Amino acid sequence: MKRDKTSDESAADRRGFMTKFLAIVCGGLATVPPVLAGVWMFLDPLRRRGAAATFLPVTDLASVPDDGIPRQFAVVADRVDAWTGFAAEPIGAVYLRREKGSDTVEALSATCPHAGCFVEMESQERCFRCPCHNSKFTLDGGMVAPSPSPRAMDGLECQVAKNGEIAVKWQNFYTGIAEKVARP
Amino acid sequence: MKPQHQHDHKQTPQRPVGSLGVLGQLADFLDDRTGYRAVMHEALYERVPGGARWRYVWGSSLVFAFMTQVITGLVLWSSYSASAQTAWESVYYIQHEMTGGWLLRGIHHVMAQAMVVLLALHLMQVVIDGAYRAPREVNFWLGLVLMMLVLGMALTGYLLPWDQKGYWATRVATNLAGLVPLVGPSLQQIVVGGPDYGHHTVTRFFAIHAGFLPVTLVLMLVVHLSLFRKHGLCAKQPITRPDAMFWPDQVLKDAVAMLAVMAVVLGVILMPAVRAMLEGRPIVPGELGAELGAPADPSQPYAAARPEWYFLFLFQFLKVFEGWGASGEFFGAIVVPGLVMTAMFLMPILGRWQLGHRFNVAFTFALLAGIGLLTAMATNEDYAALWADRSSFADVEKLLEETENDKAKIAAHFGNDAAKIAAFEARAKKLERIRHSQSFLDAVALAKAEAARSIELAGRPERIPSAGMLELIRNDALSQGPKLFAQHCASCHAHVDPAAPEAEAVLAKASAANLHGFGTAAWMRGLLDPKQVAGPAYFGNTAHKEDDMVNFVQNDLTDAETWKPDDIEAVIAAMTAEAGLAAAGTAPAVIEKGRGLVADGERCGSCHTFRDNGVAAGSAPDITGWGSREWLVGIIVDPTHERFYGDSNDRMPSFGKAAEGSAPILTGRQIGLIADWLRGDWYRPAGH
Numbered sequence: 001m002k003r004d005k006t007s008d009e010s011a012a013d014r015r016g017f018m019t020k021f022l023a024i025v026c027g028g029l030a031t032v033p034p035v036l037a038g039v040w041m042f043l044d045p046l047r048r049r050g051a052a053a054t055f056l057p058v059t060d061l062a063s064v065p066d067d068g069i070p071r072q073f074a075v076v077a078d079r080v081d082a083w084t085g086f087a088a089e090p091i092g093a094v095y096l097r098r099e100k101g102s103d104t105v106e107a108l109s110a111t112c113p114h115a116g117c118f119v120e121m122e123s124q125e126r127c128f129r130c131p132c133h134n135s136k137f138t139l140d141g142g143m144v145a146p147s148p149s150p151r152a153m154d155g156l157e158c159q160v161a162k163n164g165e166i167a168v169k170w171q172n173f174y175t176g177i178a179e180k181v182a183r184p
Numbered sequence: 185m186k187p188q189h190q191h192d193h194k195q196t197p198q199r200p201v202g203s204l205g206v207l208g209q210l211a212d213f214l215d216d217r218t219g220y221r222a223v224m225h226e227a228l229y230e231r232v233p234g235g236a237r238w239r240y241v242w243g244s245s246l247v248f249a250f251m252t253q254v255i256t257g258l259v260l261w262s263s264y265s266a267s268a269q270t271a272w273e274s275v276y277y278i279q280h281e282m283t284g285g286w287l288l289r290g291i292h293h294v295m296a297q298a299m300v301v302l303l304a305l306h307l308m309q310v311v312i313d314g315a316y317r318a319p320r321e322v323n324f325w326l327g328l329v330l331m332m333l334v335l336g337m338a339l340t341g342y343l344l345p346w347d348q349k350g351y352w353a354t355r356v357a358t359n360l361a362g363l364v365p366l367v368g369p370s371l372q373q374i375v376v377g378g379p380d381y382g383h384h385t386v387t388r389f390f391a392i393h394a395g396f397l398p399v400t401l402v403l404m405l406v407v408h409l410s411l412f413r414k415h416g417l418c419a420k421q422p423i424t425r426p427d428a429m430f431w432p433d434q435v436l437k438d439a440v441a442m443l444a445v446m447a448v449v450l451g452v453i454l455m456p457a458v459r460a461m462l463e464g465r466p467i468v469p470g471e472l473g474a475e476l477g478a479p480a481d482p483s484q485p486y487a488a489a490r491p492e493w494y495f496l497f498l499f500q501f502l503k504v505f506e507g508w509g510a511s512g513e514f515f516g517a518i519v520v521p522g523l524v525m526t527a528m529f530l531m532p533i534l535g536r537w538q539l540g541h542r543f544n545v546a547f548t549f550a551l552l553a554g555i556g557l558l559t560a561m562a563t564n565e566d567y568a569a570l571w572a573d574r575s576s577f578a579d580v581e582k583l584l585e586e587t588e589n590d591k592a593k594i595a596a597h598f599g600n601d602a603a604k605i606a607a608f609e610a611r612a613k614k615l616e617r618i619r620h621s622q623s624f625l626d627a628v629a630l631a632k633a634e635a636a637r638s639i640e641l642a643g644r645p646e647r648i649p650s651a652g653m654l655e656l657i658r659n660d661a662l663s664q665g666p667k668l669f670a671q672h673c674a675s676c677h678a679h680v681d682p683a684a685p686e687a688e689a690v691l692a693k694a695s696a697a698n699l700h701g702f703g704t705a706a707w708m709r710g711l712l713d714p715k716q717v718a719g720p721a722y723f724g725n726t727a728h729k730e731d732d733m734v735n736f737v738q739n740d741l742t743d744a745e746t747w748k749p750d751d752i753e754a755v756i757a758a759m760t761a762e763a764g765l766a767a768a769g770t771a772p773a774v775i776e777k778g779r780g781l782v783a784d785g786e787r788c789g790s791c792h793t794f795r796d797n798g799v800a801a802g803s804a805p806d807i808t809g810w811g812s813r814e815w816l817v818g819i820i821v822d823p824t825h826e827r828f829y830g831d832s833n834d835r836m837p838s839f840g841k842a843a844e845g846s847a848p849i850l851t852g853r854q855i856g857l858i859a860d861w862l863r864g865d866w867y868r869p870a871g872h
């Protein structure tokens with residue numbers, strides 16, 4: 001038989017609802033700070049930026065013979081890794097190359113634009129080859145089709161000082177995309 | 185609760201009253217407070233329709249494998265130090281110095297691989313039996329998530345030793361993660377722990393590997409197992425045999441399977457030891473189980489970079505999209521794997537129809553076949569040189585060399601005969617594959633050698649410096665010498681054992697002296713040999729070819745009156761003593777005699793300054809301390825110094841003297857490393 005709720009019963013209902021509501025809100029609120037703090041800290045790397053791209057001295061003109069053959073050089077710079085500071089550490093490698101009789105030096109990053117392996121020189125085949133997925137590049141870094149790599153090797157800006165010192169603007173680029181986009 | 189459970193309770197063995205021992209009383213006490221008997225009963229007395237079967241063991245084996253990983257992982261954790269400067273070092277210590285470390289790490293490493301295999305088997309069994317169908321869909325999805333968690337742990341674990349292998353594989357993997365639309369770059373940065381690989385890559389991968397993933401996995405596993413219990417086992421149809429109880433029938437089969445898994449794992453770890461024993465070689469425990477490569481170094485190429493074997497198919501898959509440009513990599517790394525996972529998630533829905541079920545089974549088999557094929561292709565590409573006969577391509581090799589791989593010249597060689605050119609090109613392609621495989625094998629051999637050297641260095645009595653292992657390797661003459669020499673010296677100088685088969689070819693290409701064994705008696709003897717002094721190993725290819733020294737060796741030294749064989753030997757002894765490389769047991773008197781001859785104004789001292797013979801610098805190099813570290817460093821720093829060749833220096837750059845306003849070509853440290861390497865002066869463990 002249907003009957004109307006007494007006011008006592010409705011009050012109890014309301015209280016029941018309030019209790020549930022408050023239980024959920026309080027419990028929820030209590031867990032928010034640790035979760036938020038956790039996410040906040042976990043996302044810290046997004047704030048980090050790499051060292052600004054600067055020209056770093058690599059070698060001098062005499063070490064890059066003008067025979068069109070690329071030579072590999074380590075790029076040395078001071079480096080900070082989170083809390084550790086490294087003085088004058090090798091941070092990567094470049095290939096430098098000079099055409100016959102030319103004083104301009106071309107610099108290529110040794111990082112493969114496909115997925116970031118270390119591209120090697122194949123002296124016998126007179127080309128670059130990446131040991132990972134076999135992307136091939138010509139000695140001036142151009143694509144050899146068909147290639148898994150979406151673009152040619154990444155050229156780096158390069159300056160030759162009057163005294164012959166070669167400096168290269170060291171940068172990292174996003175891999176796997178057709179455009180050459182520098183990482184922040 | 186299902187009725188069968190009530191029925192089960194009747195089977196609970198009733199303990200006879202009055203026979204309570206102390207243990208029995210304790211058990212009663214515990215059961216009273218905890219109700220453990222009911223729980224145990226619930227856990228063990230599950231009905232297995234159609235009886236226990238071997239095909240049901242995969243799930244339990246996986247749980248067992250995971251428990252093994254938890255146990256070994258926790259203990260590894262207790263000795264692991266997550267940072268770019270300590271990860272390799274602590275894993276080295278676990279593997280090579282801690283008691284049983286090799287075994288524990290070996291089990292963790294091999295069991296991880298076993299887990300991937302078991303996953304594949306479990307998945308296959310579930311799909312074939314149609315165990316994903318209602319009401320078990322959710323549990324199937326959970327299983328897929330569990331599978332991804334396990335693969336995620338495998339992927340993150342690979343990096344933790346922070347060796348070259350893990351480092352480069354992870355670079356590729358995280359770069360691929362960067363391709364995910366929209367969030368990719370941020371995702372990559374979060375996982376890597378910043379814009380560059382370093383401390384936080386290690387700490388994050390460790391947290392993910394040992395914290396986030398396993399905790400998630402345990403939670404999901406609990407749900408997976410309770411759902412499995414809720415729905416009961418999906419029995420193989422038709423049921424022809426009587427039902428049995430989970431305990432002990434199925435448990436026995438499960439336990440046998442676990443034991444078999446463990447036996448295989450131990451077998452894989454111990455196999456090399458057995459082989460060594462049979463071949464009578466000593467067993468080195470540190471070399472058993474999991475490998476540890478040379479420490480990660482972003483500036484050192486690592487051409488042997490490959491993922492763990494069960495990810496090799498993904499690695500190979502990227503090569504399939506050759507020539508697709510950027511979309512190829514996106515397809516290979518993101519789209520296709522994404523589609524495959526989606527298809528698997530849809531299986532329970534598709535499986536409602538009989539045809540759909542058949543499709544699912546076919547799809548699973550096709551997938552595994554594809555994975556197998558890609559893995560075989562990858563392996564074949566890498567190891568082809570082991571079984572291919574390269575010598576049968578000698579003519580191709582020669583022609584490529586002669587024509588410098590110039591298409592026009594090759595065409596001309598074949599008189600522009602298209603058929604011949606095509607045949608040649610096909611063979612050239614084959615040769616290229618063999619060559620690539622060979623460079624991979626060489627890279628693996630090099631990686632092994634570098635790893636062995638790192639481990640040797642780490643075991644020095646002085647231990648690893650606080651700056652880390654990389655610092656030690658960068659200061660090791662044996663590791664750095666050959667690289668520095670190749671880069672800075674080898675364009676002119678040879679460094680080849682004159683007795684080696686390739687010596688002649690190498691010397692023919694060199695345009696300065698062969699520095700192999702520089703400072704030793706053998707080297708000196710060659711210099712003072714009239715037949716060799718103007719040869720390619722000494723002055724033959726230099727501007728000094730017709731200088732006084734050559735003249736002296738060819739004309740004066742051959743005069744047996746003034747230069748008796750004993751005299752020449754004495755000079756050799758004296759010079760090697762200058763270098764500090766005199767043969768053991770050389771009599772001091774002989775050295776003394778030699779010094780006298782060298783200083784003598786009628787002999788070597790007519791040109792060379794030696795000790796206090798008073799000859800003015802400039803006419804010939806000062807050979808006081810010839811071949812010593814100090815002397816070698818000096819000549820590399822500046823051969824144009826009057827102490828060395830002065831104005832008559834032939835082409836050799838002054839590596840340590842800076843042109844105005846710039847840095848020298850080589851740092852003092854690098855020059856020292858070259859000198860040490862040339863002199864054979866590097867750390868050797870005792871007993872070597």
Ligand code: FES
Pocket residue numbers: 112113114115116117130131132133134135148149356
């Ligand atoms: S990373 Fe170079 S080809 Fe893939």
